[in-house]
Amino acid sequence: MQQTVICPGSFDPITNGHLDIITRASKMFDKVIVAVVKNQDKHPSFTINERIALLQASTLNLPNVEIVGFDGMLAEYAKTVNAYAIVKGLRAVSDFEYEFQQALINRKLNPDLDTIFFTTSQEYMYLSSSIVKQVASLGGDISPFVPPQVCSDISKRLAPKS
Ligand code: ADP
Numbered sequence: 001m002q003q004t005v006i007c008p009g010s011f012d013p014i015t016n017g018h019l020d021i022i023t024r025a026s027k028m029f030d031k032v033i034v035a036v037v038k039n040q041d042k043h044p045s046f047t048i049n050e051r052i053a054l055l056q057a058s059t060l061n062l063p064n065v066e067i068v069g070f071d072g073m074l075a076e077y078a079k080t081v082n083a084y085a086i087v088k089g090l091r092a093v094s095d096f097e098y099e100f101q102q103a104l105i106n107r108k109l110n111p112d113l114d115t116i117f118f119t120t121s122q123e124y125m126y127l128s129s130s131i132v133k134q135v136a137s138l139g140g141d142i143s144p145f146v147p148p149q150v151c152s153d154i155s156k157r158l159a160p161k162s
Pocket of ligand 1: 008009010011012015016017018021087088089090091095119120121124125126127128129
């Protein structure tokens with residue numbers, strides 16, 4: 001049986017921490033769908049199309065990864081693509097409570113849907129999209145934090161206005 005997993009998130013923008021989880025999932029499962037949540041509530045800095053394009057450019061070397069825009073209920077979407085599980089990254093204990101709640105709700109809505117947690121790689125423990133945005137908006141170097149293919153696009157987009 002082909003095993004498809006979904007990696008959901010805002011990816012506003014993609015970081016090396018996200019890419020690490022996506023890459024590890026792509027080695028373990030047949031297909032990885034990265035579901036980019038439109039998430040208007042969070043007032044994203046990048047549009048849905050920008051976030052998708054940055055993810056696509058960063059995952060060109062991973063042929064079993066597909067990037068999709070997503071708006072709606074993950075539990076329902078998972079049924080439509082016959083997903084085996086949701087894959088999420090855990091950085092610290094602080095991520096756990098929220099992710100645990102999400103996982104239980106998704107399982108309640110779709111009893112066949114499990115959530116698999118990948119422990120962050122140590123070097124990305126501190127890394128988040130918000131930190132990238134903060135550093136870039138102050139004119140700092142974000143190259144250690146984001147994939148090289150998209151670093152200059154992200155920097156230019158977030159650079160302080162002069
Ligand atoms: P959200 O909108 O749910 O906050 P994000 O776009 O920030 O989502 O992250 C998507 C997923 O990637 C989440 O599962 C999150 O835990 C995981 N993630 C984000 N940053 C890292 C990191 N540095 N290391 C491991 N996992 C991460």
